[in-house]
Amino acid sequence: MGRGVQELDSWLEPFLAAVGHKKRRLWAPLYLRGLLGPSERKSLQPMAACLGLSGHDQLQHFIASPAWDDAPLWQVLAEQADQLVGGSRAALVIDDTALPKKGTVSVGVARQYCGQLGKRASSQALVSLTLASAEVPVPVGLRLFLPEEWVDDPERCAAAGVPEDEVVARSKGAIALAELDRLIAARVRFGMVLADAGYGASAAFRAGLSKRGLTWAVGIPRNQKVYGADVQLVPPTGRKRRPVPDQEPQEAEAVLAGLSWRRVTWRQGTKGPLAAQFAAMRVRVGDGAVWANNRHLPGDEVWLVGEWRSSGERKYYLSNLPPRTSLRALAAAIKARWVCEQAHQQLKQELGLGHFEGRSWTGLHRHALMTCIALAYLQHLRLAGQRPTGSGKNAGSGSGTATITESAGSPPRHHDAAVRRPRHPDPMPALPAQA
Known part of the structure; x- marks a missing residue:
């Protein structure tokens, strides 16, 4: 054998x-x-x-x-x-x-x-x-x-x-x-x-993560409705029977459009630093009960994050990471999804x-x-820094021979993973493991 x-x-x-x-x-x-x-x-x-x-x-x-x-x-x-x-x-x-x-x-x-x-x-x-x-x-x-x-x-x-x-x-x-x-x-x-x-657009999915006590960062469509973090519920007027928000919800794209976008490098890639323009602010998501004309009451306070790629494409995200999380840590968390x-x-x-x-x-x-x-x-x-026995000249080519992506003797890089350690203070010193 x-x-x-x-x-x-x-x-x-x-x-x-x-x-x-x-x-x-x-x-x-x-x-x-x-x-x-x-x-x-x-x-x-x-x-x-x-x-x-x-x-x-x-x-x-x-x-x-x-x-x-x-x-x-x-x-x-x-x-x-x-x-x-x-x-x-x-x-x-x-x-x-x-x-x-x-x-x-x-x-x-x-x-x-x-x-x-x-x-x-x-x-x-x-x-x-x-x-x-x-x-x-x-x-x-x-x-x-x-x-x-x-x-x-x-x-x-x-x-x-x-x-x-x-x-x-x-x-x-x-x-x-x-x-x-x-x-x-x-x-x-x-x-x-x-x-x-595809998952983050669902209020039920986000609520399911939060109910399980999990920390999350998910993509959303650009027209996701959000309120400012300072939104308040005020007594109703007219025929309304429940308190209503004191501001109108806005689309995520519009909320971030007027902010200053900052270039953030989240990690080093094989061809150099991986970077894009990011902007973020605290908001309350419009995913509560419907109160008028398909408008939803404000839900939990979370981060709204925008990514402006070099191609000109913009993407939007929500995350329940703590309020003190740095923009770089937010970007690193969001971009860690691509490893799948x-x-x-x-x-x-x-x-x-x-x-x-x-x-x-x-x-x-x-x-x-x-x-x-x-x-x-x-x-x-x-x-373990090994190459599978039997991997030949096609190693790493994805041509049918099952191989690892690093050559023998080339150990994996053990840098910070999902959220890197920011310079001041660490917003996620080590999130509680999910039991």
Whole structure:
């Protein structure tokens, strides 16, 4: 047995203990070796051929059989990810990733926005949760979003093996919060939750984060209505029966337009400093009860942050970071979200997340789970300063050979992660870990 195989098997031991069954203890490592191997395509037949198997039936049974519960494996993955990158300075990044898919039978496939193609296309959408620190991402959750046309067709769902309790209309934000609860129960440690405007635009999603006592920074649309932090509720006039705000809400874009924007560098990139113009102010979000003409009462006080990129594009964010947080710390927190794109890229290009050719709910989620475990192993090697055995001339190219992004002997940079330490005083000395 080669050294690389021995090392993988040793690292996998907690997972294999959770699998339990003797045959699954045999096939789980083989499936992972297939994902980590040099084949360009990480579907069952190419992986079986790469592994020297006479057929792929056993791999198929392992990955698609609904006869066993893989929840314990997700639990071990959460524990291993926490050991690798968890802590008060880690961020939990919520996003989604789309897998282009032809046909109409594969579970969850529908015409919807596909970031990989940059347009609406036939695809499957997965809500993703990634634990990251010091620019090292470890995916800890991938759950399929069921479009409306699937939820409205129980027979179609049954044919794809969707569990009955999953055949329900749920937003991506609701799926993310359920996964977040799973990770909190698993005692994964992180200091912030980050999400883009696809999630941050939802008042219910932001409220869900706050109710869980979490610190967060999320994207919002430019027309998000906000009030000044000094807004007051005053006695009503006329027929109104409840107190009303003493000022009108304004769109986020208009509120920040008149402020001074300042150039902020949030970290050093491979091609130099990463910087943009930022502006920020304290506001109260218009997401309370409706009081008139679809206008909402002011909610909690938070940061409203604007980013003005060199391309001319402007983006807007909300965060419940403390009032004394510096602009640089706000920018660093917001931009830390992009580390999940690196994880998505590796999952797809190197580990074949989108290569699964089965059509079932169980098969898709279990294949996604195995790709997440494979990437966690690669990050284990990365943090140990090693290169996976078998990575050859295509190392780091994303051409099908699963590799780490840093060469052997090049240790990862352990600088501050989600929110860097500002010069005066630290607004987030070490956020309480989420239990």
